[in-house]
Amino acid sequence: MDEDRAKDDDDSEGNFDDVNEDKNDGDRFFCKNPTERWADVDPLCARAGSGIFTDVDDFDGEGDGFSPDPSLLSLVRENIKVLVVGAGGLGCELLKDLTLSGFKHIDVIDMDTIDVSNLNRQFLFTEEDVGEPKATRAARAVNRRVRGAKVTGHYKRIEDMEDNWYRQFHVVVMGLDSIEARRYINKVYCSFLEFERESGEAREGTWTPLIDGGTEGFKGHARVIIPGKTPCFECTTWLFPPQTTFPLCTIAETPRSAAHCIEHAKIVQFPEEYTDEKEGGVKGGSGGGVTFDGDNPDHVTWVYKRALKRAESFGIPGVTYNHTLGVVKNIVPAIPSTNAIVSAYCAFEAFKIATGCLKSMDNYVMYAGSDKVYQNLMKLYKDEGCSQCGRGLFVQHVFDLEEATLADVLDAIESEHENTFGKREKEKEEDNVKKKDNKEGDKKEKDDMMDTAKGITGVSSDGATVWMGGVLASQYEENLSKLASDAFSVTIVANDDEEEKDDDESTRNKKTVVEKTIHVNSAKLPSPLRVGLVFEAKSRTRRKTSKEGKEREREREEVRTDTATERERHRV
Amino acid sequence: MSSTRYDRQMRLWGENGQKLLSSAKILVLDAGATSAEAAKNLILGGISQLTMCDSPKRMVEERDLGNNFMTSLSFEKGDEDEGDDDANDDALVLERTKRIKRGDMVCKHLKLLNRNVEVNFWEEDPREMIERFRRGEEDKEEDKEELRHHRLQDFDVILASQLDEPTMIKLDDICQKLGKKLLTLRSNGCFGTVKISGAKTHCVVEAKPENRKMDLRLSESGVFTELEEFAEKFEDLEAMDEQRFAHVPWAVLLLVAKKRFDEKQRQTLEDGDYEAQKQFKEFLKSMRRTKTELNFEEALENVRMAWQKPDVPENVSECFEKLPREFRSVTEEGDGVVMMDTETTLSSSDVVSITDVGASDVSTKLFWIFVAALEEFTKRNKKFLPLDAGALPDMTSTTDAFVGLQRVYLEKAQKDQREMLRIVKETIVPNLKTTTRSNDNNSTSVRHGSKIVDVIEKDVDEKQLEEFCIKFCKNARDIRFVSFTSLADERDIWRWENKPEHEGKKAQVASFLAVDSPQRVCAYSYALLRASDAFEAKLCRKAGTYAPEEGVDNVVASSGTEKGKSMLFHRMTSDCAELRALVTKNLEAAMFQSFSTSTSPTKMDVVEKPPSDDADAVNDDGGNGSNNIKAAKAEEAGKFLERLAWEVVRSQGGEIHAVASVVGGVASQEAIKLITGQFVPSHGRVCVHLADGSSAVLP
């Protein structure tokens, strides 16, 4: 038996140097006979397809573009890293489905802790887990159940992770309930995109497939996004209807429904009148007191009571505690079966992408189960002018790596924009008018806020403020005279053996020219824009000295702490 | 605690739905991945009891650990410790695991999901169990002692997974006799399917559609006098200050404006009269003061409501048509008036007894009583249904005006509810009793008629009846009647047998099979699933699986030899041919035709039959050109079938976890709809194909 194992270890690992060394787990055992345990999925990897799901015409039993290989599944197991964003209802299902599809190395990130109301569908948790972080508990539960699974949980905000952390994954599966979080992940992975200068196509290897699932009650959707190739989340924000918000005057003067009263209690009364007895009578409101927190039962009860009183005085029925909770937390109903359906679709798409055994779904599937069963496979289309996955503006101007300041870059962008996008701006304006009807304006504002928070390089909407990785927005004057290469972390390395993480793809191709993609928000531009810049080292190749590196790191740290406080302020 | 735990789902089906769920007993046949997934979702939802039936001879296998989350490497050891990862130890644990019954392990894991749910393991091979129940009562003596307490009638819904078609048909027969709802599940490679059968029908009061239709009753004068009186208070628009003027609710605005318009124009608005609508819009616009009043904007958007005529929606008239025989005599003898559309469409064969529509339980009997009352109500109220006050949309308005308007609608709704209750008590029930006495020539009808009356008089008290009445009236517009095809009928349809009663369904199937149908992958896959069952029955193995001694590597030529590879290719190709041969000739003929709406499916299915069968087949009147197109389409369809068969052979009919999870998810959604009586379950066969994400609901 021991001999067998040794031999098999050789077979499965032979060609790969970077296999996980930590193999003292159940997988070692199962590797002895992978076909037995994975007998249900393995045939798809080991046997050729018919071509029916790859659009290949000549069917001869092996020629559909997919090369079957009996060791494919073990290669996938050892080499593919999957990121699961969210460890909630979809996340739990996803971890189960992914590990039972053969994936082994999975990271899961979630900033939430477990609540009793999660237990009706988040089956990896029990009553004992209430109050504990979702991500780590979910990881532990799956690792215990599925031998060999290596799931790592991160009890973190998605904004807390570095770009390089995100770069390590081959497939990303999103099991989120918020549009903002989806936009954020989409943005991160779109920002990794680079484009071929000649063809304008996304450069091979710079995209990471994103798979997105979502549910509401009996309804759900699953979709596959290959940034730069298929429509990204931002291309199709129209899919999400604008949130219903009540005009403030209605809430204040002519309330007609229970929700109006609840909103009034939350938005108007709470900041002015709430006093927290426990905190020694701290007053609510913008003065730095208590901000409404939907998770705080004291707050919800307070709002409920005030809303009820208000409703009674107006003769409006229907204010209950449960309704209050639903309104203030914007609760979306959720059931386990829908999560199961959507997650399984997502996990199988991840499996298809990782193995190549079948083509990806093209590209959005929806399931609606409340009125009979309605399913639909839809093809969404890319928005060619998408601010996230589009190629954006390519600034032909070549900047001197050692001379160009941020001000130079901004000048170049503006003039380039006028030259090439002058005509398009008009179309965009028309678009914007349309979009405003859909309350797109609100989203844009949030978008801007998100940029500030992350510290992505850009120009703020007033056109005058500049912020960038490592530098504060308020110091824009100073920033304008800074070296652009510093602001954008552009470095050119002299030789191949020195690894430079930021731009390794482009530096490998061209030793003295670096292309850098940045995002720019500006009032002068029709929409947030992706801008490709070209930097050239005129004199000798510049090296990143350790001193500079440290300085940059310090600056980054500064902005991180700053944005962290910023975020705290938003949340509290 | 439990209401917090179930909060997110109770926001969908409410306390009542959860109450029904928490008393539901479910039986699941088979303990494989698909069943385990369905069971998991139902247990999480908080049912009362789940019993899982699996063969005691079926031990946990290694492949269960790869596709079933409700198994683990040794249950006793597994979940508690995590540090002990020694490989040698694992080998021992695996050996020990393989000595555990699969059903036992799955049940133990299921139990951990929700401690409020009772989980039982019924140790019997599902196939033997079905045979045992089919033999019926007389053989009861032979039954083993421990199995006697398991009775199918104790369960509310039965789920059966991964059983072959003939076995499922047997189970379906049993369930039909018991009036039990059956869900059959299959995961086969990338294809999965779920079908409801057993009880033939299902009635839904609370369909909970996403968009409730507004019934504001603005068009008819004299029906809703309370509203007209309310609107009169707003007649003097000119005297209002700006604030009040801009806050007259649009429903009232429409009424006031229409009255003025009618007086001025001396003509009434005709239904769908575009010109009148346009004029009325202009008239409405002329009444504005600043052109920015929101209430006028809303009124302009809803101008059509001013002459929205009362109607009985299709789903409701369908319920009227299906009204069981016992009630039919009620309505026909009652006052001699029969709804026009029911009279014309009803043939005597359509009229069934209440037992035929599966009305065994209290809520179904109540449903039909109230459907009968509803028919009567619409007759008395100019085709209006009872008002649903909840459908009143929010309107720009002052608080007083809107709350007042709400009250007017609510009071009207309550009035309608009282009228419905009166019809039930004073017309429907007495008539049911009369028919019971007078209608001697129809003894079954008499018996059931009195049984139905029993419901009112014995099973429910006054308060429950009132509650049901309110619920029914609120949802009257959305009541649904769903009927399910039995598995035996479905088999005959897919065998393309010549049965006149199936022609309609066959035509629908044909449209799914057509070359350009988006549901083609699923329709063909289902045909191949049936063929795979036949394959397994014939050859005692699944298509695509080969014993090692046959010289074919079971998965692929992993040793890399060309010989092994070509051997596998050869074997897979011959399995494909076998599968294709098992798709019945008639169905294959149907597949190869591109059906257009003008061609009748009966004509198509005879193409490959001997000419003596049908003379029509010979005189194919299509020209050469259309024949060529047909031939090309047939060839394309043949190729498609061949390739899809290859995918079936490729996957070895495996139970892939992701597919099992989708199928289990769909099945548990449907089961919840059946249990809660809310939302609408699917009448057809739900199919998913994860290879390309396509799907279909086959007729």
Ligand SMILES: [Zn+2]
């Ligand atoms: Zn995009």
